[in-house]
Amino acid sequence: MSLxxxxxxxxxxxxxxxxxxxxxxxxxxxxxxxxxxxxxxxGKEAYKNIIEVFGREILQENGEINRAKLGAIVFHDxxxxxxxNAIVHPAVRQHMLAKKEEYIHRGEKTIVLDIPLxxxxxxxxxxxxxxxxxxxxxxxLERLMKRNGFSQDEALARIQAQMPLHExxxxxxxxxxxxxxxxxxxxxxxxxxxxxxxx
Numbered sequence: 500m501s502l503x504x505x506x507x508x509x510x511x512x513x514x515x516x517x518x519x520x521x522x523x524x525x526x527x528x529x530x531x532x533x534x535x536x537x538x539x540x541x542g543k544e545a546y547k548n549i550i551e552v553f554g555r556e557i558l559q560e561n562g563e564i565n566r567a568k569l570g571a572i573v574f575h576d577x578x579x580x581x582x583x584n585a586i587v588h589p590a591v592r593q594h595m596l597a598k599k600e601e602y603i604h605r606g607e608k609t610i611v612l613d614i615p616l617x618x619x620x621x622x623x624x625x626x627x628x629x630x631x632x633x634x635x636x637x638x639x640l641e642r643l644m645k646r647n648g649f650s651q652d653e654a655l656a657r658i659q660a661q662m663p664l665h666e667x668x669x670x671x672x673x674x675x676x677x678x679x680x681x682x683x684x685x686x687x688x689x690x691x692x693x694x695x696x697x698x
Contacts, residue, residue: 501602501603501607501608501609501610502608502609502610502627502628502695502697503599503609503610503611503612503625503626503627503628504609504610504611504612504626504627504628504629504630504695504697505611505612505614505617505622505623505625505626505628505629505630506518506521506528506611506612506613506614506629506630506632507613507614507615507616507617507618507629507630507631507632507667508615508631508632508633508634508664508667508677509615509632509634509639509658509661509663509664509667510615510639510643510657510658510661511634511639511640511642511643511646511658512632512633512634512639512664512677513632513634513642513677513684514613514615514632516677516681516684517630517632517675517677517684517688518530518611518613520684520685520688521611521688524692524698526609526610526611526697527602527607527609527610527611528610528611528612528613529595529598529599529602529610529611529612529613530613531591531595531612531613531614531615531616532613532615534591534594534595534598535587535591536566537594538587538590538591538594539564539587540563541562541563543590544590545586545587545590546564548586549564549569549583549586549587552582552583552586553569553572553579553583556568557569557572569583574656574657574660575656580660584620588620592622592625595612595614595625596625599612599625608697609697612625612626615661616661617629618662618666618667618670619661619662623670628672628673628695629670629671629672629673630671630672630673630674630675630691631664631667631668631670631671631673631674631675632674632675632677633664633667633668633674633675633676633677633678634664634676634677634678635678636658636664638678639658639664640654640655640658643657643658673691673694673695675687675688675691
């Protein structure tokens with residue numbers, strides 16, 4: 500039996516740090532954001548559907564989707580965000596499940612699905628256990644502004660577009676408090692994986 504762990508958190512909560520640690524431990528990670536980029540590459544089905552809905556003005560000169568431009572449109576328009584999600588999410592799900600099957604076929608005992616919107620997208624049935632990466636909102640805000648060069652308003656809009664982290668914590672099987680040092684974060688991860696017989 501393989502164990503599928505869902506890893507989630509909020510934007511800029513430090514999930515990528517955890518996925519890096521998982522990979523260093525030899526655990527395969529399927530990253531929903533990475534898959535989302537792959538399914539909207541030029542010529543793919545989702546790419547064509549996005550252009551149909553949002554027009555060619557969201558494209559860069561080389562024909563690729565301008566993610567920043569598209570992001571700016573959908574973050575301030577609930578209807579358009581729903582339309583985009585209706586195109587991208589099914590393609591991402593299909594792709595992730597195919598990758599998961601590949602890993603199981605190869606005999607992997609543990610597989611991690613890194614899905615930022617695990618709860619919001621109703622994908623909890625894809626996983627056996629859920630780890631939520633938690634960080635205080637003011638730290639999340641600071642990190643996001645620094646990482647993406649957002650103003651406070653832009654950063655807040657993105658944080659508020661997701662389910663609040665304290666809500667996600669209530670639904671988790673385990674929580675990693677990422678307010679401290681990298682070493683403290685790693686110790687928490689190792690404890691969880693040991694408890695679940697992964698290590």
